[in-house]
Amino acid sequence: MPKDAITNEPLIEMVNVTKIYPPDVAALQDISLRIYKGEILFLTGMSGAGKTTLIKLACCLETPTSGRIDVAGRDLSLISPAGIQRMRQKIGVAYQDFRLLDKQTVFQNISMAMEVTYASTKAIRERVEELLTMLNLSDKRDKLTGDLSRGEQQRVALARAAANRPSLLLADEPTGNLDLTTTKLVINLFRHLNEEHGSTIVVATHDESIYAETEHRVVALSNGHLSDHPRRTPQQGELFEA
Amino acid sequence: MHFLSYILRQTGKNLRQTWGTQLLTLLTVTLSVLLFAFFFLIYTNMLNAGKRLGDEVRLIVYLDQEITEQMRPELEKKIGDFGPVDKIVFVSRNEAFARMSAQLGQEKDVLNDLDPDFLPPSIEVYPLKNLKDLSKISQFSDFLLTLPHATKVQSGSDWLRRFGHFTNLLRVVVFLSGSLLIISMTFIVSYTLRLTVLSRQSELEILKLLGATRAYIRLPLLLEGMLQGFLGSSFGLAALYLLYQSIDSHFSNPGFLKLFDFAFFPAEITAAILLASIVLCTAGSLFSIRRFIRI
Ligand SMILES: Nc1ncnc2c1ncn2[C@@H]1O[C@H](COP(=O)(O)OP(=O)(O)OP(=O)(O)O)[C@@H](O)[C@H]1O
Ligand SMILES: [Mg+2]
Numbered sequence: 210m211p212k213d214a215i216t217n218e219p220l221i222e223m224v225n226v227t228k229i230y231p232p233d234v235a236a237l238q239d240i241s242l243r244i245y246k247g248e249i250l251f252l253t254g255m256s257g258a259g260k261t262t263l264i265k266l267a268c269c270l271e272t273p274t275s276g277r278i279d280v281a282g283r284d285l286s287l288i289s290p291a292g293i294q295r296m297r298q299k300i301g302v303a304y305q306d307f308r309l310l311d312k313q314t315v316f317q318n319i320s321m322a323m324e325v326t327y328a329s330t331k332a333i334r335e336r337v338e339e340l341l342t343m344l345n346l347s348d349k350r351d352k353l354t355g356d357l358s359r360g361e362q363q364r365v366a367l368a369r370a371a372a373n374r375p376s377l378l379l380a381d382e383p384t385g386n387l388d389l390t391t392t393k394l395v396i397n398l399f400r401h402l403n404e405e406h407g408s409t410i411v412v413a414t415h416d417e418s419i420y421a422e423t424e425h426r427v428v429a430l431s432n433g434h435l436s437d438h439p440r441r442t443p444q445q446g447e448l449f450e451a
Numbered sequence: 452m453h454f455l456s457y458i459l460r461q462t463g464k465n466l467r468q469t470w471g472t473q474l475l476t477l478l479t480v481t482l483s484v485l486l487f488a489f490f491f492l493i494y495t496n497m498l499n500a501g502k503r504l505g506d507e508v509r510l511i512v513y514l515d516q517e518i519t520e521q522m523r524p525e526l527e528k529k530i531g532d533f534g535p536v537d538k539i540v541f542v543s544r545n546e547a548f549a550r551m552s553a554q555l556g557q558e559k560d561v562l563n564d565l566d567p568d569f570l571p572p573s574i575e576v577y578p579l580k581n582l583k584d585l586s587k588i589s590q591f592s593d594f595l596l597t598l599p600h601a602t603k604v605q606s607g608s609d610w611l612r613r614f615g616h617f618t619n620l621l622r623v624v625v626f627l628s629g630s631l632l633i634i635s636m637t638f639i640v641s642y643t644l645r646l647t648v649l650s651r652q653s654e655l656e657i658l659k660l661l662g663a664t665r666a667y668i669r670l671p672l673l674l675e676g677m678l679q680g681f682l683g684s685s686f687g688l689a690a691l692y693l694l695y696q697s698i699d700s701h702f703s704n705p706g707f708l709k710l711f712d713f714a715f716f717p718a719e720i721t722a723a724i725l726l727a728s729i730v731l732c733t734a735g736s737l738f739s740i741r742r743f744i745r746i
Contacts, residue, residue, distance in 0.1 A: 270660070290665075297662030310654055325663040327453045369661075 219243040219279070220377060220409045221267055226276030228262050228433075236262040238433040240276070244411060246376075249403055251420040252413040254430035260413035261305055263430065264379045267411070268302050269293050280377075298326050301370030305381040305413075307362050311355030315346060315365050318354050322372040340368040343398050345391065360386040364395070371398060374406045381413045392419060454666075461671035462678070465647050473679075476643040480683025481690070483635040484728055487628040488691045488716075494621045495720070496713050501618060508606075510576040510592055516600045517543055517572050526598065530576060533594050534587065537577040544568045571602070588612075633731060636683075640676050640735030647672065648743045655744065669740050676736025677729055684728035688721060 221244040228237040236259045244250050252260050265271040266278055269285055278285045280296065288296065301322070309318050316337055323333045341347045344364040349357060354365055363386050370378055378399070384392040396419060402408040414420065420427050429436050466473050518526065518541050527539050542550070547570035552559040578591060592606040648655070658668060695715050716724070 294659075294662045294664050297660065299662075302660070308657060308660065310657060313654075321657065322661045324457060325658060325661050325667055327457050329453055 218246045220246045220248075220281060221411075222279040223263075223266075224277045224279075226266065226273045226278060228259070228266060228271065229274045235433050237266070237273075237430075240433075240435050242428065242435060244409060246409055247403070247407050249399065249410045249423075249425040250412070251423065251425060251427040252411060252430065253415060253417075253420060253427060255415065257432075258430040259433045260415075260430055261381055264302070264381050264411065264413055267377075268297065268300050268379060298373060299376050301373060301375035301378045303363075303366045303370040303378075303380045303383055305385075307366040309354045309362055309365055309369075312353060314351050315341070315349050315354055315357070316351060318365055319369045319372055322369045326373060328373075336372055337368070340371060340398075343401070344368055344394055358386075360388075360391060363387065364391070367395060367398065371402055374402065374408065376406075376408055378402060378408050378410045379413075380411070382415075383412060384414065384416050384419055389418070392416075457667065458670045458674065461667070462674045465651065465671055465675055466678075468650050469643065469647050472643050472646050473675075476639050476679055477683055477686070479635055479639050480679055480728065480732065481686040483628075483632045484684045484687025484724065485690050487625070487632040488688055488724060489694075490621065490625045490628050491724075492691065492695070492716060494618070494625045495716070497614075497618045497621060499714075501614060508578065508588065510578065510588070510595055511605045512574040512576065512595045512598060512601050513571045513603045513605070514573060514600045515571065515602050518574070518600075526574070529598070530574075530595070534591055535579040537579045539577070540575040542573045542575060544570055544572050547571070547573065574598075632728075636680065636728065636731040637735040637738065640679050640732045641739040643679070644672055644676060644736045644739035645743055647675065648739065668744065672740050672744075673733060673736055676732045676734075679736075680729035680732030681725070683732070684725045687728075688716075688724060 221242070223240050223242045226237060226240045226242075227235070229235050240263070242263075252263060254260055262271065266273055267280065269288075272286065280300075283292075285293075310321075313321075319337045319340065320333045323336065328336075337350075338347070341350055344367065346361065346364055346368070349361060349365075354362055357365065363383065367380065367383055370380065380399070383395055387395065399410050399412070403410055412419070523541060530536055530539060545567060548562070548567045551570065552562050555562065574595075576591075576595065578588065588606055589612070592604045595601060595604045655668060692715060695713075699713065
C-alpha cells in the first residue's frame with residue numbers, strides 16, 4: 210500500500226501495558242506500542258509470545274493488569290459497556306480459534322456481524338457475496354461451518370471480521386491453515402480493505418512467508434516483551450505484488 | 452431504520468428455536484387466564500346480582516301494639532341512630548289488612564269472615580345497604596327486636612346470607628386462581644426464557660463479540676414474554692367468551708341466567724386482564740434476562 214496513506218494519528222496506543230493471567234503468567238510485560246491509522250502491522254513472535262493476548266486487549270476481550278490502552282483516542286478502561294459494544298461494531302476480529310457457530314451456515318455466520326449494526330438485508334447479501342468471492346468460498350455459502358475444513362473456517366472467520374469494512378481489523382493467525390494460493394487471497398483482502406476503506410490492519414502471525422518480504426512494519430514479541438524487528442528495506446514482496 | 456425489523460426477526464428466531472416449549476407455555480398462560488377469568492366472571496356477576504337483590508332488602512318488625520303518630524319520630528330517630536336507613540314505613544293493622552286483600556285480589560272473599568284486626572301492625576325498615584353489610588343486617592335485626600312492643604323481626608336475609616357466604620367463597624377462589632395466574636405467568640415465562648437463553652448461549656456470546664447492543668439482545672427476549680402474555684390472555688379470554696356465548700344461548704329462556712342478568716366483562720375489565728397478563732409475562736422475562744444475560 211502507499212506509505213503516505215498512513216497518518217501520524219495513532220489508532221491504538223498502548224502505554225506500559227502488562228497482562229498477567231492468574232495466578233502469575235506474565236503474558237505481556239511493559240508493552241508500549243503505537244499503531245497508526247491506515248497502517249498494516251505484523252505482530253510476530255513464537256508460540257506463547259503474547260500475540261493473542263495483545264489482540265484481546267485491543268478489542269476489550271481482556272483487560273490489562275496495568276498500563277493504559279487508548280483506541281481512537283479513548284481510554285478503554287473508561288468506556289462504558291455500551292460504548293465498548295459500539296466500538297466492537299467498528300473493529301473486526303478474526304480469532305485464532307475462529308469462534309464461529311458450527312450449526313449455522315457460512316452466510317449466517319458472516320451476516321451476523323452486519324446484522325448487529327442493523328444493516329439492510331440487501332447490503333448484507335451483497336457484501337457477503339463479495340467477500341465469499343474474494344475468499345473463494347462462494348460454493349460454501351449455504352454449508353454449515355461445522356462441516357467445513359479448518360482452512361475454510363479460517364476464511365469464514367476472516368470474512369466475518371471484514372464484513373463491516375471495519376476501521377480496525379485484528380487478524381490472529383489468519384493464514385495458519387492455508388496454502389500459498391489461498392494465503393494470497395487473504396492478503397489481497399487485507400490490502401483491499403486498507404486501500405479502499407483506509408482500514409488499519411493488525412496481523413498476528415508466525416507465518417514468516419507473509420511478512421518476510423513486506424514493506425510494512427513488523428514488530429516482534431518474545432516472552433511478553435516487545436523487541437524491534439529489524440526493518441527490511443521495502444521490496445516488492447512476492448505476496449504483495451500488485 | 453431497520454431496527455424494528457431486526458428485533459422482530461430475532462424474536463421470531465428465538466420462538467422457532469424453542470417452539471415446543473413456547474407452545475406449552477402459551478397453553479399454560481392461556482389456561483390460567485381462562486381459569487382466573489372464569490371465576491372472576493362468575494364473581495362479578497354474583498356481586499352485581501347481590502347488589503340488585505340487596506336493594507330490595509327490608510326488615511319487618513312485627514309489633515303487638517299500634518304505633519301512634521306521636522311515637523313515630525322518636526322511633527324513627529332511634530332506628531336511624533343505629534344505622535343508615537333509606538326509609539321507614541309504619542304499617543297499621545288496617546293497612547296490613549288492606550294490603551293483604553289487595554294481594555289476594557279476586558280471592559279476597561276469604562277475608563270476609565275475619566276480623567280486620569287479625570294482622571299485627573309493623574314497621575318496615577329499608578336499610579341503605581349492599582351485600583357486604585350482611586352481618587350488619589343481622590345486627591340490625593337483633594337491634595330492632597329490642598324496640599318496645601316488637602314481637603318478631605323478619606329480615607328475609609337468611610338466604611341472602613347464604614348467598615353472601617357463597618360470594619365470599621368465590622372471592623377466595625378468585626384470589627387463589629389469581630395467585631395461580633401470577634405464579635404461572637411469571638415463573639413459567641421466565642423458565643421458558645431461560646431455555647431460550649440457554650439454547651442460544653453460544654450465539655449470544657458471539658453477538659456480544661460482534662458488538663451487538665443491549666437492545667439487540669434483550670428486546671427480542673422481552674418481546675417474547677410480552678407476546679406470550681398477549682397471545683395467552685387473548686386466547687384465554689376468547690375461550691371464555693365462547694363458553695359464555697354457548698351457555699347464554701342454551702339458557703336464553705327466562706331462568707337463572709336471566710334472573711341474574713349474566714353478562715360478560717365490560718371492555719375495561721377485558722383490557723385490564725389483557726394488560727395485566729402482558730405486564731406479568733414481561734416481568735417474568737425481565738427476571739430471566741437480568742439473571743442469565745450479562746450484557
Ligand atoms: N486465559 C489464560 N489463562 C492463563 N494463561 C494464559 C491465558 N491465555 C494465554 N495464557 C498464557 O499467556 C501466554 C501468552 O499467550 P498467547 O495466547 O498470547 O500467545 P500467542 O503468542 O498467541 O501464542 P500462539 O502463537 O501459540 O497463538 C502463554 O504462556 C499462555 O499460556
Ligand atoms: Mg495466539
